[in-house]
Amino acid sequence: MYYGYYDPTFIFLVPALLLAFYAQSKIQMTFSKYLKVASIRGLTGAEAARIILDRNGLYDIPIVVIPGRLTDHYDPSQRVLRLSEDVYYSTSIASIGVAAHEAGHAIQHNKGYVPLLIRNSLVPVANIGSNLSWILILLGLFMGAMGLARLGVLLFTAVVAFQIITLPVEFNASSRALIELDSNGLLFENELKGAKKVLNAAALTYVAATLMAISQLLRLIFITRDRD
Structure with a gap:
């Protein structure tokens, strides 16, 4: 039940919002801090990535620079490693x-x-769920067509599933990164601690995104049940 414009289900999102705010602040501060600390060997991010790729037999994967900050990603569809300017050119930890x-x-x-x-x-399916679920939910609630709203909620579960499976993917990539940096001598022991702090801060943003998706799903389930 709703009272005026107050939505009591918003309480589901409060912990996730707080964690998301903390996670974003943490990654920005940690990344900025260690962006100012040059590595002893003086390799750039692009050079370090190239060494890791080559030593794993991935000679055919190009590394390209892209605009933005913390926009770095690997594109599996095109097999391209895309690094932001801060990462590509900098020799920082x-x-x-x-x-x-x-x-x-x-x-x-x-x-x-x-x-x-x-x-x-x-x-x-996650892209479809992200774009279409809210349209179906809002239309269903506005028109009183709860079957349509429930379909939107079902589509949103794909977004939640995507966020959940992202966690082990990101944690594992960070574990692999630290092993590669250590075994290939790209960073020294004290430098590895700094790199680990950066990667842990980045991982927290994925935890926050997952919690937000789960919280939003619970909220939507309660909203649609309440309207029934």
């Missing part, structure tokens, strides 16, 4: 850590890491 993480995704793809394959297969 933060840049090398992020570059190694994205190289970790390329290694996952090459080895057929199952959670990554599942996540990739969920991308189309």
Whole structure:
């Protein structure tokens, strides 16, 4: 039941919103801090990623620079590693850590890491769920067509599933990155601690996104049940 314009189900989102705010602040502060700390070997993020890829036999994967900050990602459909300017050109601990993480995704793809394959297969339906679910839910609630609203909720579960399967993918990529950085001598022991802090801060943003998706799903379930 709703009282005026007050939506009591919003309480479901409060913990997720708080965590999301903390996670974003944490990654920005941690990345900025270690972006100012140059690595001893003086490798750029792009050079570190190239070494990791080559030593895993991934000579054919190009590394390209893209605009933005923390926009770094591995594109499995085109087999391209895309690094932001801060990461591509910088010799900082933060840049090398992020570059190694994205190289970790390329290694996952090459080895057929199952959670990554599942996540990739969920991308189309998750995109549909993200774009269409709210339209169906709002139309269903406005028109009193609860079957339509429940279909929207069902589509939104694909978004939740995508976020959940993203967690092991990201954690594993960070683990691979730290192993590669250590075994290939790209960062020294004290530097690895800094890179780990950056990757842990980045991982927290995925935890926050997952909690937000789950909280939103619970909220939508209660809204549609309340209207019934």
